[in-house]
Amino acid sequence: MIYSPEKLKIEDQRMVPFIHDEEIWDLINNTKPDKDKVNAIIEKSLNKNRLTLEETATLINVTDPELIENIKQGARTLKERVYGERIVLFAPLYVGNKCINNCMYCGYRAQNKDTLRVTLDKDQLISETKALEDDGHKRLILVYGEHPSYSADFIAETVKIVYDVKSKNGEIRRVNINAAPFDIDGFRTIRDAKIGTYQIFQETYHRETYQKVHKGGVKRNYDWRLTALDRAQEAGIDDVGIGALFGLYDWRFEVLGLLRHVNHFEAVYNVGPHTISFPRLKNASNMDIDKNHLVSDEDFVKLVAILRLAVPYTGMILTAREPAHIRNQVLQFGVSQIDGGTNIQIGGYAKKSHNQQNINEEQFQINDTRTLKEIMEDLIENDYIPSFCTACYRVGRTGEHFMEFSVPGFIKRFCTPNALMTLAEYLEDYATEEVKIKGYNLINKKIAELEKENQNTETLKERIELIKQGKRDLYF
Numbered sequence: 001m002i003y004s005p006e007k008l009k010i011e012d013q014r015m016v017p018f019i020h021d022e023e024i025w026d027l028i029n030n031t032k033p034d035k036d037k038v039n040a041i042i043e044k045s046l047n048k049n050r051l052t053l054e055e056t057a058t059l060i061n062v063t064d065p066e067l068i069e070n071i072k073q074g075a076r077t078l079k080e081r082v083y084g085e086r087i088v089l090f091a092p093l094y095v096g097n098k099c100i101n102n103c104m105y106c107g108y109r110a111q112n113k114d115t116l117r118v119t120l121d122k123d124q125l126i127s128e129t130k131a132l133e134d135d136g137h138k139r140l141i142l143v144y145g146e147h148p149s150y151s152a153d154f155i156a157e158t159v160k161i162v163y164d165v166k167s168k169n170g171e172i173r174r175v176n177i178n179a180a181p182f183d184i185d186g187f188r189t190i191r192d193a194k195i196g197t198y199q200i201f202q203e204t205y206h207r208e209t210y211q212k213v214h215k216g217g218v219k220r221n222y223d224w225r226l227t228a229l230d231r232a233q234e235a236g237i238d239d240v241g242i243g244a245l246f247g248l249y250d251w252r253f254e255v256l257g258l259l260r261h262v263n264h265f266e267a268v269y270n271v272g273p274h275t276i277s278f279p280r281l282k283n284a285s286n287m288d289i290d291k292n293h294l295v296s297d298e299d300f301v302k303l304v305a306i307l308r309l310a311v312p313y314t315g316m317i318l319t320a321r322e323p324a325h326i327r328n329q330v331l332q333f334g335v336s337q338i339d340g341g342t343n344i345q346i347g348g349y350a351k352k353s354h355n356q357q358n359i360n361e362e363q364f365q366i367n368d369t370r371t372l373k374e375i376m377e378d379l380i381e382n383d384y385i386p387s388f389c390t391a392c393y394r395v396g397r398t399g400e401h402f403m404e405f406s407v408p409g410f411i412k413r414f415c416t417p418n419a420l421m422t423l424a425e426y427l428e429d430y431a432t433e434e435v436k437i438k439g440y441n442l443i444n445k446k447i448a449e450l451e452k453e454n455q456n457t458e459t460l461k462e463r464i465e466l467i468k469q470g471k472r473d474l475y476f
């Protein structure tokens with residue numbers, strides 16, 4: 001049963017709304033940044049501490065270009081010190097776009113009669129998954145509209161179908177979900193399908209704006225959505241992703257809303273969300289939105305750096321909504337995951353309709369239309385390690401971003417070697433000769449760097465040889 005916010009059980013009452021507009025505005029209006037204070041806050045984050053709402057508000061209020069540069073440099077340093085050069089790759093796979101809601105920013109809203117409605121059947125889902133595997137993907141996020149057809153059982157079934165698809169050496173090793181909120185039983189059903197992260201964006205944390213832009217359907221209920229990931233937690237899904245759709249309301253409010261959501265998770269569950277997303281509003285079919293709060297490139301880059309510093313332990317996801325030049329800039333601030341070769345036309349991967357966007361067939365416009373091959377090549381050339389690693393999730397080490405952050409040596413022992421092995425798999429199975437050469441040069445360079453840091457790399461080197469000989473799915 002999905003549409004039952006009014007039937008919250010007694011034990012769910014503790015999932016009470018935790019966003020208070022006055023608190024957030026008070027912080028934005030009454031914190032004044034000065035140089036010493038701002039630099040001390042950056043230092044606190046570099047010492048691996050999450051920032052308070054007040055400290056984050058202080059960074060938000062910085063306008064001095066020199067101090068803004070310090071914030072960006074702080075985010076770069078944090079990334080270099082803590083996370084290194086790995087970038088995890090994934091692809092979104094839209095399963096169906098029927099929707100009962102009227103989110104005025106979304107091409108898939110119920111009222112929009114110009115949108116072609118499609119739900120992949122089993123064969124089509126298999127074809128899409130195969131096409132993604134044949135590109136080299138190992139991690140997907142399945143995306144659904146909100147509709148009675150997309151029940152928890154339906155979602156669980158689609159997850160199982162995707163996990164079962166094997167094409168040559170390809171397979172999907174981690175399926176994440178972006179779908180509507182469910183009740184606790186629904187989330188349990190989906191948990192049992194062995195999903196990775198369950199992602200739900202609040203869109204805007206500002207209640208009044210929320211009511212303005214969600215004109216119909218169950219999604220109009222702000223509290224049902226705000227407490228969704230609490231119900232997921234109660235159902236045993238402890239790997240959750242939060243996000244705000246930047247451009248609906250004042251970006252400063254949304255950054256603090258996200259941080260308040262993080263605090264709530266830490267306070268109630270003793271663990272923060274696994275990932276934070278910060279999609280920026282893009283054009284969509286018949287979009288009907290007040291444009292007063294669109295976020296400029298300059299503010300967007302600044303807010304990503306602030307989020308990095310505010311919650312230094314959380315994974316950050318940046319999607320192909322943003323053009324390549326913005327992605328490249330923001331990658332330096334410790335983004336941990338990006339999508340590659342994205343095609344959000346439903347059924348588009350198998351049709352290879354890449355680069356032929358049709359706004360009436362897609363939820364919104366994407367702006368990075370590079371293929372996965374092109375993105376892999378760009379990452380390798382820029383000394384990033386593209387990674388398809390799914391090891392933590394598969395050996396039951398949940399909250400890997402938190403472990404990367406907090407367990408000394410974790411990245412050197414696990415993440416970097418695993419990233420290099422998944423890169424070697426990609427090079428063997430999907431890369432051109434030219435990229436293969438560049439990729440192995442990068443692998444050798446990174447192994448040498450590990451050795452310089454006294455890391456034993458013998459097993460890693462043996463495993464890379466095994467991958468060259470055809471062995472797959474090796475990890476630490």
Ligand code: SAM
Pocket residue numbers: 105106107143144145146178179180181200201203244245279280281282283284287321363364365
């Ligand atoms: N129907 C589910 C829901 O609403 O939660 C799935 C969400 S949708 C398929 C994924 C996300 O895309 C939404 O949560 C929203 O933040 C984002 N989105 C919707 N319209 C957008 C637009 N015009 N530009 C950028 N992102 C958009």
Ligand code: SF4
Pocket residue numbers: 099100101102103106107108109110144145146219
């Ligand atoms: Fe439906 Fe999600 Fe689009 Fe809203 S954002 S109209 S719920 S698909």
